[in-house]
Amino acid sequence: MSSGAATPMISVIIPTYNRSRLLRSTLTALADQHASTDVFEVVVADDGSTDDTRQTVEDFTDRLRLRYHFQEDLGFRAGAARNAGARLARGAILAFVDSGILPGPDFVTGHLAAHREPGPARAVVGYTYGFRPEHPTPGLEEILRTHTPEEVVRDYGAVPAFQDSRHSLFATARFYLARTALPWQLFWTCNCSVPAAEFWAVGGFDEDFRSWGAEDTELGFRLYRHGLSFEVSREGWAVDSPHPRRSDPDLSDNRSNMLTFLHKHPEPVLELLWAWYSKHLPQLEDTRDWHVRLELPAVRRAVNRARSLDVTAELAHLRDTLPPGTRVAVFGCGGELPAGFPPADLFDYDETLRQRLPTDPAHPTHHAIGIRTVLPDAAVDVVLITSRLTPLWRRWRTHILAEAHRIGRSVRGPLLEAAEPASDTAG
Missing domain, CATH: 3.90.550.10 (Spore Coat Polysaccharide Biosynthesis Protein SpsA; Chain A)
Structure with a gap:
């Protein structure tokens, strides 16, 4: 025709x-x-x-x-x-x-x-x-x-x-x-x-x-x-x-498709986009008026603020306290691992530092904050949230903790015990 x-x-x-x-x-x-x-x-x-x-x-x-x-x-x-x-x-x-x-x-x-x-x-x-x-x-x-x-x-x-x-x-x-x-x-x-x-x-x-x-x-x-x-x-x-x-099914579909989008392009900007579409979920309810474009400058400032923050001591402490065979994920891994660090999925929102880590099948790296990762439910035994997340903690604490508990059986890190730290926000 x-x-x-x-x-x-x-x-x-x-x-x-x-x-x-x-x-x-x-x-x-x-x-x-x-x-x-x-x-x-x-x-x-x-x-x-x-x-x-x-x-x-x-x-x-x-x-x-x-x-x-x-x-x-x-x-x-x-x-x-x-x-x-x-x-x-x-x-x-x-x-x-x-x-x-x-x-x-x-x-x-x-x-x-x-x-x-x-x-x-x-x-x-x-x-x-x-x-x-x-x-x-x-x-x-x-x-x-x-x-x-x-x-x-x-x-x-x-x-x-x-x-x-x-x-x-x-x-x-x-x-x-x-x-x-x-x-x-x-x-x-x-x-x-x-x-x-x-x-x-x-x-x-x-x-x-x-x-x-x-x-x-x-x-x-x-x-x-x-x-x-x-x-x-x-x-x-x-x-x-x-x-x-079909407004309700359409919005649900959109959230699901945003997760597909994130899995295809796992990086912080897509984590933020997924969070925006998911902000009405009960576990992530967020009534603040925001959008991704409002959050990106704060994430970029956080990258600069945390660039020199060395967390190898935090990683070494985790290494020394884990039994053999423990499955691990690290949010805020930085650009260097201590010797003998166990196999782990490593996440950092600073792409420059992430690229400094050696290519190693035992330590797959991910460019991510930890708001939503590509790992399945209960993928690891322990999630370590390092102090490199400090600049983003007040704003994204609820999301990061929800994600850590989704993928891990237990969650550790200095930010969980410390008083609420100062952070950068978009608002």
């Missing part, structure tokens, strides 16, 4: 599953683009729909250059569907939108313009009005029944309740994402684009994500580490049309 001989410049990929009504609205908006259909194509990637999705696609073959991929319904496989759509795509730029997203009339030209700007390859974040899953825009569904997306944006674009939920972050950085600490965290597949070559260079979407959430930011993370810059396109805007959301 395709048309047009000329190679399109950009391919718009839409994953979908039993949302033919929403898909129809998205295809209608794409058919109303100012850009010529010679410039772009649309690829619908169907994750096993049983409704009239295929017929909906066929209804637009005279208005759009369309390709259609169907995969068997084996559960939630949006990442696999997007990858399949990307394999069908012929454009040098891949744009992704969800069913129910209503691209503005300059969506295609806006995304293309962003990729044509001088400089390194970039990932483009399209501004998305009305995308507020936790706080839907009141009355938007009724307004969209009688107004085009362009009219709605013209009349309500300055209304905070209608603006992109990321708007305050964009505005703080003056819409220049190089000023933000975590630009990849703003890369959402409701409206985004990336060069096809760079998409495949990092492997596309990770298909291990089999429920809602995190697969887009995880791709953004890999694109960022690959060297791409990130840019907001206000010209490539879209509107998210209201539709039912």
